[in-house]
Amino acid sequence: MNRESDVKRIILYLAVLGITACQSTTEKQAQLPEQSNHDSQYVYAIEFHAARDFARNARQLAADIHGYCRQHQSLDEVRASWLEAMHVWQSLQGQARGPAQALEQSWNIQFWPDKKNTTGLKMQGLLQQDRTWTVAEIAEQSVAVQGVGAIEWLLYDRHSPFLNGQMETGCRLAPAIGENFAQRASALFSAWQVNPWLSLDQSAWTSEYISLLSNQLKYTLSKLIRPMAKIGHPRPYFSESWRSGSSLSHLKANVEAMQALYLAQGKGLDYLLREREMSALADRMKIQFESILAAWPEQSGLFAFLQTKAGYRETLSLRNKLEQLSYLLHDEVSVGLGVAIGFNATDGD
Incomplete structure (x- = not known):
């Protein structure tokens, strides 16, 4: 014994x-x-x-x-x-x-x-x-x-x-x-100790920046779309964190993170749009982020929420708002700035 x-x-x-x-590695x-x-x-x-x-x-x-x-x-x-x-x-x-x-x-x-x-x-x-x-x-x-x-x-x-x-x-x-x-x-x-984008010119960086936001938005939408499945037939076990009941809280954190990236302390995409005399589009992007977060459901989990009619409707409304944000980013912002959303400019391909 x-x-x-x-x-x-x-x-x-x-x-x-x-x-x-x-710990020692991180401290260094x-x-x-x-x-x-x-x-x-x-x-x-x-x-x-x-x-x-x-x-x-x-x-x-x-x-x-x-x-x-x-x-x-x-x-x-x-x-x-x-x-x-x-x-x-x-x-x-x-x-x-x-x-x-x-x-x-x-x-x-x-x-x-x-x-x-x-x-x-x-x-x-x-x-x-x-x-x-x-x-x-x-x-x-x-x-x-x-x-x-x-x-x-x-x-x-x-x-x-x-x-x-x-x-x-x-x-x-x-x-x-x-x-x-x-x-x-x-x-x-x-x-992340080194900025991976230093070699990019302004056009390439703008494309990379929009792609970063676009990818994160697409991933966030997938975290809603997969468990929603077909109307009336949700698949709640496809929720990201169904065991802990925290999927909706994590989705909100995704949107908050994208909003922070879009603004980038006053020097981000919002600033760039206004600098290019596209303030109306910048306002629409900014307002869309704000409206999504303002109407966010109080629940932290998605599992039980999707299994009620009211919860499913509210989730569907949230999905529609995120898809509108995706439309603005893909079809208006990228077109307005004249950039294409392409491959990872830092992966050497």
Whole structure:
């Protein structure tokens, strides 16, 4: 019995060493964005700060998972850390623009859509193996068990050992997933240490900027369209975070992030449109963002909301407003500025 306790203490000590190394790496990274006079500077600064905050929140989440397994923190505290990390992730989600090294981390950070409950099935498969998992081993597993979805499953799913009085079983797996997630977030932040758009001329940068917003808007719309499916026949399990009941909250964070990118501290697309004497179009974009957020549903979740007639109607109205925003961006802003939305200008293709 004593030997078994010693082994557990050694495993925990090695896990703590792993998270300490992750912290040290993040602390060595620059905490302020690279400065330049390039047109992309204000957008780059927003992306940099989002990546920095995401790395910090991911690191805190990993630490809180360790704290929970050492019985120093409650499950609710770990859930709060997960929700905060997810909230920050929405600022970077679905953009498909920026440093290639950052984009490479996206699937590892979030596996969605999960049409066949791949995360649930694979998580149960890992837990059935009587072993303590390491960070390196998790990094070699399916992306479905590496990111925010896997952690959500551990914290909220009815099949999770944490919800069935089996903390020891869950703690053979959860710390490794948490640390791997923190390392992925740190790698993403490392990629944003340098502005990836400095080589672009004004026209190429404007195209890249609009594409970034367009991609994020398209991804956000997909998070509504997939679970809505056909009228009268929603598929709520396609919601991004149905287990935690936070899908609508995350969608709102997406829109807030896009609004911030559009304005870019007074030097973004809104400024560019006004500078080109397209103030009326700039006002329509600005008002559309504001009207979407002003009418946002009070509910945080989409799962139960879609299964009522009133909730479905309200979600449909929200979808229509987002599609109008997409129309303005694609068919009026890009045309008005004379740019084409194309491939990622930083990926070397």
